[in-house]
Every structure is written in structure tokens, then in C-alpha cells.
Amino acid sequence: MRETTDLLRQLVAINSINPDLVADGPGEGDIARFVATWLGAAGLEVTLDEPEAGRPNVVAIARGSGGGRSLLLNAHSDTVGVAFMERPHEPVIEGDRLYGRGAYDMKGGLASIMVAAARAKKLKLRGDVILTAVSDEEFASIGTSSIVKQYHADAAIVTEPTEL
Template sequence: MNNERVVELLRDLIAIPSVNPVYDPASPGEGGMAACVEAWATGLGLPVERQNVFPGRDNILVRLAGPEGAPILLFEAHMDTVGIDGMSAPFAPEVRDDRVYGRGACDTKGSLAAMMAAVERLVSDGAALACTVELLAAVDEETSGKGALAFV
């Protein structure tokens, strides 16, 4: 997998404010992240399903189809972050000493970027899949986990 692509995706995701509204009632929540993941998937020609969990806060499910009736491999990461109190530039990603800094870099925009890059690689390689691969970008993990609960 191309680490530069993972870093590029991660920088893009960090730049999108996605503070859970519980921490900041003025926050737009995960709307920008959902739009980004949806645009990324449709750009790859993959189908996207939106699952409304709260008003304006949707889970995004991306599907890379395998054989009919094959098992499903699910990648899941959440799109919301905790608050930004005490951070000087939380949505300005910075690469320093081979690390990426910014709100959500570790929890869990980094994981989401890696999952997105893996799906990109599967699409670009045109590999014959033994399973269906799904990527779920979920809302509201930082407070109640209702995004994941709505999915299951």
C-alpha cells in the first residue's frame, strides 16, 4: 500500500471539522466527513448507502462487491472527534518526524484513511475478491456509539 496516499487522505480528513455536537453544540458534526467519504467512493465508482442516525448525521457504507453469497469483510471507523479545547490549530494537519498531527489523527481518522487506501488499492488492482468488502464510516462513536448500533 502507498503510505504517501494514506498520509494524503489523512491530511484531507483532519482538515474537516467533525467534533461531536455533544462537545460543541455549534459543530456541524460529521456532515463534512460523510460528504468527503461519499465523494471519494463515488469517484471510485463504488456504491454508497447513507444511513441516517441523527438529523444531518449519516453513516456512510461503501461496498466493493465480491461473488454472490460470499462472506463480508467489514472495515469500520468513526468520523466524529472529541472537542478541540486547548488545541491551537486542530484542523491544520501537520507532518512532523514521520507522524501526522491534528484532531482525529489517531482516533480515528488515521484508521479511516488506511481503510480507504486499502479499498482504493483493491479497486485499482482489479483483484478477484473472495468476499465482499464494506467500509462503514460511522457517526457518534465518541459519545453513545449510536452510529454503529444503528448499523447492526
């Protein structure tokens, strides 16, 4: 749990406001590079794909030995704006909760699947585990549109927080 919380703190500290929602939003470039570097260091095969210039998706694969089913783990890397928030990119832990822009939607899910994919790599599974950290979920979903054309899996877990 500590590994995931520490990773979440690092992700929240990265400003990834969607530039289609807020004019000066930096987009997903910095967070995508961080995610790609972290997953590469964990031994996954990592690709950065730009469905639109400066709006990268991260795809990381923990290759299985073959003959197994594949699982796709999905999260998005962009956030909405920070109007009326004090220090939105300085994560704060109060009790058992971490606060900061994107902690809930959706960097918590992203941190969780990053740790899960890194652990899957060590398990030597038969099937592939494919992690996708997509850009632009908060506006037009260009990242997801690109991913579904290129990658296929037997099952998927989408970590978007919903009321389901």
C-alpha cells in the first residue's frame, strides 16, 4: 500500500490539466514521461503514442510466456482545472486520505494499475498485461479512440471512478 501511496503523491504533484478545458493547461506530456519512465524501470515494454501532437498515451506491456489470456488495465492521465484550489499539486495526507488535484479522478487509479502491472511482470504469467494511460479523457477521449484501434485484450479493467 505504501508503494501505491508514494506513487500517487508523485503523480498528483505533476500538473496534467487538459488544455482543451483550461487554456494554459500543460496537458499530459510530463505525466506521460513520468509514467513511461517508472514502468520502464519496472521492466515493462513501454511505448509513447501521440494521437495528437503533445498529447501522449502510454502503453506498457508485461509480456506473458504465451498461451494465456490478456488483460488490459486502463486509466487516464489528464485532469480538470484547479480553480479555487489552494496548492492543488501539493498532495496532503489527512488520516487515511490523500488530497490533491486528480487524486480521486484519476491518478489513484493510475497509481494502482502501475503497481499492479509492475507486480504482474514479476509473476511470469502466460498472458500479457497491457497498461494504457490515455490522454484527453476529460474532453474528447482522443487517447482512448487511438488505443482501441491498436490494442486488443481478452478483458479490461477501467479504473475510472464511477458510482457503479
